[in-house]
Amino acid sequence: MTLSLAATALGLAAALAYLFRCWAFPYGRCWWCRSDGRNAAGYCNACHGTGRRVRLGRRLYDAARREYRDGTK
Ligand SMILES: [Zn+2]
Secondary structure, three states, X not given: OHHXXXXXXXHHHHHHHHHHHHHHOOEEEOOOOOOOOOOOOOOOOOOOOOOEEXXXXXXXXXXXXXXXXXHOO
């Protein structure tokens, strides 16, 4: 019982830390080109040559915020 409670708290803490990182540092490394903006074909389309991509969590956050804003107009 105590162990599962600790695991839940740990998972919650990890999720919060991830959300905070998405909020504070919205850009992550591009994993298609390993953040150098170029891939085998030359130009990396995944990050448009910047080597940085918006994190998934940040996209979810932005999508949620957009939904909220559109819903409360
Ligand atoms: Zn890239």
